[in-house]
Amino acid sequence: MTDSKERLVYGIHAVKTVLDRRPEAVVAAWLQERAAGERLSGIAASLKAQGIEVKHSSRSALDLKTGHGSHQGVVIEVQAAREFTVRELETLVVERGRSLRLLALDRVEDPRNLGACLRTADASGIDAVIVPRSRASGLTPAARKAATGAAETIPVFRAPNLARTLAWLKEAGVWTLGADGSAQQSLYEYEWRTPLAVVIGGEGQGLRRLTRECCDDLVAIPMRGVVASLNVSVACGVVLYELLRHCPVDPS
Numbered sequence: 001m002t003d004s005k006e007r008l009v010y011g012i013h014a015v016k017t018v019l020d021r022r023p024e025a026v027v028a029a030w031l032q033e034r035a036a037g038e039r040l041s042g043i044a045a046s047l048k049a050q051g052i053e054v055k056h057s058s059r060s061a062l063d064l065k066t067g068h069g070s071h072q073g074v075v076i077e078v079q080a081a082r083e084f085t086v087r088e089l090e091t092l093v094v095e096r097g098r099s100l101r102l103l104a105l106d107r108v109e110d111p112r113n114l115g116a117c118l119r120t121a122d123a124s125g126i127d128a129v130i131v132p133r134s135r136a137s138g139l140t141p142a143a144r145k146a147a148t149g150a151a152e153t154i155p156v157f158r159a160p161n162l163a164r165t166l167a168w169l170k171e172a173g174v175w176t177l178g179a180d181g182s183a184q185q186s187l188y189e190y191e192w193r194t195p196l197a198v199v200i201g202g203e204g205q206g207l208r209r210l211t212r213e214c215c216d217d218l219v220a221i222p223m224r225g226v227v228a229s230l231n232v233s234v235a236c237g238v239v240l241y242e243l244l245r246h247c248p249v250d251p252s
Contacts, residue, residue, distance in 0.1 A: 017149030115146025125249035178215035
């Protein structure tokens with residue numbers, strides 16, 4: 001069972017997105033005492049319209065509740081996010097057909113990096129994000145905050161075994177592309193195609209060997225300075241927007 005602290009969402013934009021997308025999921029709400037502002041007033045009105053009781057708390061109490069996160073005066077508790085099921089993933093693959101684009105994250109353990117990747121995935125037209133069920137960050141409050149609402153808009157599938165999931169996608173006709181610093185081919189020389197699953201490794205170690213072996217192709221982001229790699233969320237943005245540049249999202 002998910003701890004209630006793991007179900008907290010805070011920050012004006014993230015909370016507003018929940019109220020717009022999943023208002024029925026909100027089970028409790030806290031607003032900072034004597035906090036003012038048009039956006040907070042709008043959130044208070046939305047909570048009232050949903051029949052959700054609002055508790056007023058001091059800023060220090062909200063700081064403590066969020067682990068000193070940037071709550072901007074508003075915190076809500078939501079029902080545990082429903083996981084994207086295997087059947088729903090299968091349906092998505094079939095329905096999106098040649099337009100399908102997925103993002104697979106191999107053991108991204110920092111929740112802020114996960115949230116930033118979700119935000120970029122949403123912005124660049126990714127259909128769903130796949131993460132391993134173990135040794136990877138879940139949708140914690142910090143991840144939701146970093147996602148600025150994308151955690152409520154983009155499906156997340158927690159794969160029991162990432163390598164097997166990638167193998168199944170390949171059997172279903174989805175091309176798999178791994179971003180790996182040791183790859184011989186540059187990201188900017190790649191011949192892009194869809195349906196595609198972009199696979200990006202976690203902090204520090206990048207793609208695991210089994211994950212790398214599951215990829216049809218590997219590309220590297222050119223590095224011209226002294227640093228050896230980019231932050232995973234930065235690398236995610238570079239790769240996904242290169243995909244979007246070559247394969248614009250079908251609006252249908």
